[in-house]
Amino acid sequence: MSTITATRWVVVLLRAIAPDGTWLTTAGRDRRVRIWDRASGTCSATLTGHSESVWSVAIAPDGTWLTTASGDGRVRIWDRASGTCSATLTGHTSSVLSVAIAPDGAWLATGGHDRTVRIWDVAGQRTVGVARLARCPAGVRAGPEQGVAGLIR
Structure with missing residues (x-):
């Protein structure tokens, strides 16, 4: 197992591991997402x-793309191979706190x-459903049924 090192202190708020386990992401307050190779630690x-x-x-x-949610109120979809943003989803009126992708990759859910x-159609890059809540959702989880998101309290 390799050790992943950073050249300066950065507060890492979260991480996600690719389905095949060969790479992972870190992200945080520095507004950047880093993709790490687990074998080399680079x-x-x-x-x-x-x-x-x-x-x-x-x-x-399928590990070919990822999505991020930010305090800037935007959700971004990134191409993993090129590292470029392929779409920016807008609709939340303040910080987006969580994001989850459906098992088939066709839609995603965000909580703000x-x-x-919000439920988003990935291909169409548009909101297809909105649930308004009494409180901020602590998180979202994408389920096996089309258009279903579970709140984590």
Whole structure:
């Protein structure tokens, strides 16, 4: 097992591990997402584009793309191979706190500080459902049924 090292102190808020286990991501208050090779322990890409802290990362079931949720109110979809942002999803009116991808990768769910859970069509890059809540969701989880998100309290 390799040790992953950083050149400076960065507060890491979360991590996500690829389905095949060969790479992982870290993200945090520095507004960057880093992709790490687990075998070598090296950073293979740094994704930039958010203007506030990154609060959540989810990796697609096939490992070819990932999505991030940020304090800037945006959800970004990233191509894993190129490290580029392929889409920016807007609709939340404040920080997006969590994101989850459906098992088939066709849709994703986001939960925001605006007290909404949104369901997004990935291919169409649009909101297909919104649930307004009395409180901020602590998290979202994508289930096996189309358009279903479970709140984590």
